[in-house]
């Protein structure tokens with residue numbers, strides 16, 4: 001029998017990766033304030049996302065989830081957001097063209113502020129301070145004052161999430177979502193010069209126009225919405241943003257459309273799993289190479305007991321070196337137990353390396369290799385590789401090495417703007433999407449050719465039998 005859940009039932013469980021607030025009174029006042037704020041997303045939108053993710057689970061669509069590792073209060077401007085939305089739209093157009101399927105877009109944005117960390121403290125020159133845990137908790141500057149957890153930051157994060165969501169809604173309905181106006185130079189940056197994706201999109205647009213399918217001067221891609229998502233680390237904030245839907249009798253986390261559970265907070269007996277099992281949103285679960293089949297099934301039982309398609313996305317982040325050895329068994333277990341899930345690849349978190357100057361980076365080749373192996377494993381296990389979960393930005397940063405524009409290790413410090421982990425820049429993001437789209441297209445063509453060959457052989461055999 002299901003046991004009792006309430007928005008605060010997580011409080012009786014062990015909660016990892018959460019700050020300790022010295023001023024309990026200030027914390028309670030903030031939580032109280034958040035409870036009366038307007039929801040950041042509507043329940044209708046959240047349900048719509050779940051039904052679109054159900055199509056991904058069924059193999060009829062793909063998921064593209066991407067954005068900053070950590071949003072920040074100071075690194076947020078309209079140009080940066082515009083560039084990221086434009087890049088997501090271009091990646092989505094490339095994937096649609098390759099897969100001939102719709103792409104559901106979710107940003108790591110409008111709330112991606114709380115960070116789980118490997119170490120609770122950081123030591124510099126013999127001084128030990130609490131780790132930076134994202135702008136919703138503390139400040140990255142290295143002083144005691146900056147690193148103390150400050151509850152009023154939750155209100156600032158709420159306000160920034162609201163204005164980010166407002167701009168994203170408007171950008172996603174703008175010319176950025178018009179594939180006939182995505183400049184050729186963007187595609188050239190993604191792969192080669194001139195790039196065939198740009199040419200094929202222009203040709204498609206010309207055909208649609210000639211066939212009278214384009215009414216006005218441009219064409220919005222269907223499904224141009226960008227939904228919001230973040231890692232639900234800071235449960236004080238998530239609880240305070242939880243709203244009851246009287247119509248369905250369900251609770252929803254109104255801080256974002258989708259929430260995910262990180263690798264460090266996915267213990268089935270602990271607070272984060274407890275909180276997320278009770279809200280009706282679509283949720284994600286990070287899956288590393290350390291996750292075993294039995295534990296995964298247990299988590300699926302808790303998080304999606306009704307086996308509702310679109311409810312649960314398994315976000316695989318095993319590393320390019322481990323994925324081929326570890327993923328097949330998990331996919332087999334999930335399939336044989338008949339669980340409806342979306343499988344997505346996060347090729348970022350298992351491929352982080354540290355440079356000698358202490359900076360974290362990720363080689364593009366390793367990122368691409370993991371994504372590409374993910375697709376191969378899922379196909380060979382007879383399951384649908386649902387899509388990608390990326391740390392990326394539209395800006396021309398130099399945080400990850402490699403890619404067509406050849407960011408070298410020496411160049412990494414030049415434009416290293418991330419508040420936490422290294423992101424793919426605009427060109428690397430597009431290059432990855434185009435590479436994956438090519439792979440999906442090749443698989444589809446091979447499947448069709450295989451089916452044609454099989455039916456041809458069958459009819460030849462039939463002819464012989466009749467003769």
Ligand SMILES: O=C[C@H](O)[C@H](O)COP(=O)(O)O
Pocket residue numbers: 069115116117118119349420421
């Ligand atoms: O984004 C994810 C985590 O917060 C990050 O990978 C942890 O990084 P750390 O090992 O520097 O703490």
Ligand SMILES: C=C(OP(=O)(O)O)C(=O)O
Pocket residue numbers: 069116231261262263264286317349
């Ligand atoms: C913390 C993250 O990832 P993971 O939990 O997989 O390490 C993240 O996605 O930012």
Ligand SMILES: [Mn+2]
Pocket residue numbers: 069070349391420421
């Ligand atoms: Mn990260």
